[in-house]
Amino acid sequence: MRSIAKATTAAVAVLTLSVAATACGSGSGEPGTSAAPTTITFWDNNGGVRTPIYTELIKRFEKANPTIKVEYVGIPIASVQQKYDTAVAGGDTPDVGGVTTSYLAGLVGQQALEPADGWLSSSGMSGKLLGSMLTSVKNTAADGKTYMVPATSNLDVVWYQKDKLSAAGVEAPKTWDEFFAAVPKLTKAPDQYGWTIRGGAGSIFQLLAEAYAYSGVPQFFDASGKSTVNDPKNVELVTKIAELFKKDTPEADVTNDFPKMVAQFTSGKVAMMHHNLGSYNDHVKAFGADKVDAFPLPVGASGKRTVVANPVDGFAVFKNSEHKEAAWKFVEFLVSKESNSYWNQQTGQIPANTEAQGDSWLGERPYLKNAADVLADPGTVVVAPPYHLPQFSSITKADTEPLFQKVLLKQMTPQEFLDTLAGKLTEAQAEWKKANPN
16 A cells, blocks of 8 residues: 555645645636536545545546546545544535544534435435445434445454464464464564554554453443443453563554554564554565465454444535535445445455445455455444544543553553543543433
């Protein structure tokens, strides 16, 4: 993926200059000229890595729709939520933007988005988008409407170097017991490690995915609205992970964000790494497609595979847009079979378009086929994170990531850490229930 991005740096620069010369909101080619095309602005919520893919799709869209021009703006994923909040406050939102369920509730709460239910029901896309992704989107909004059209989803997996496991006589772990037995076998002094921990930005979602996969607890809140994050089995998992730090993981893990974690894995010094399907291209670039593989997070003591649902990624039309129909036409194009298949083939993720899921490239990637099968398996327990809480993102990032670093440095116990997180989530859930009694 990075190689693609590098190769198209010049194209991105041209796009950026073009965008800088134009206001963020919608516009048109030449005011007063009836033949001028309608111009819509599109914000990519993970700009840079995926810019070349959208460059190609926009080219295809404009060829098929010569009366509509699309101005692309790539927003870095680390700052996209703040960028949207600032734009909403200033009334300077794009016509259409990439959005995920992790911050969808905040945008809906600010009444920034246009519901897509009417468009979808009369569209050729009706009935062709994966039901579980649509449900995840609707559950995020208190009124149950579809404020975002799903395009892709993901699954947490463990990437591993085949030769390192083979040399150590280790098979890809299927259970957490097998996992914790394998990690030390893959650690070799002075600088080969069996595992790597994401201790910096983005650490909490990965840690919670591991904890619920280990404990098998099926929901984030019990019937009384109390968070289950500090369930004893979740505490047990965090304790076991923290014990690996500096013994079977690099010391730098305490501040590792996604790029640094991937860089450690692709350097060849780490045998196994937890991430999602989206880092596939980084691993193939480093090792080659035949040297790396992935397995779903292991099964815990419950015996059932339990997965924390990744945020669903998709597209939303903004309420302030002066060209909503053109913006919807672009969204409809992006989630069509051909476009959705192309996008997900390039990123290595799971298409939302059910027709695209039947394309041959999906079956040619066993790790991806396995991931799709896990999500489709009726025996899989899917734990829905509380994306409906507007504070969920800030609680799990700004409030809690520094605390996990304290756990790794033995300045805070796993029990204290999870009790603090559970308390914040319970309080936020109570506030949400009070505001949404029905």
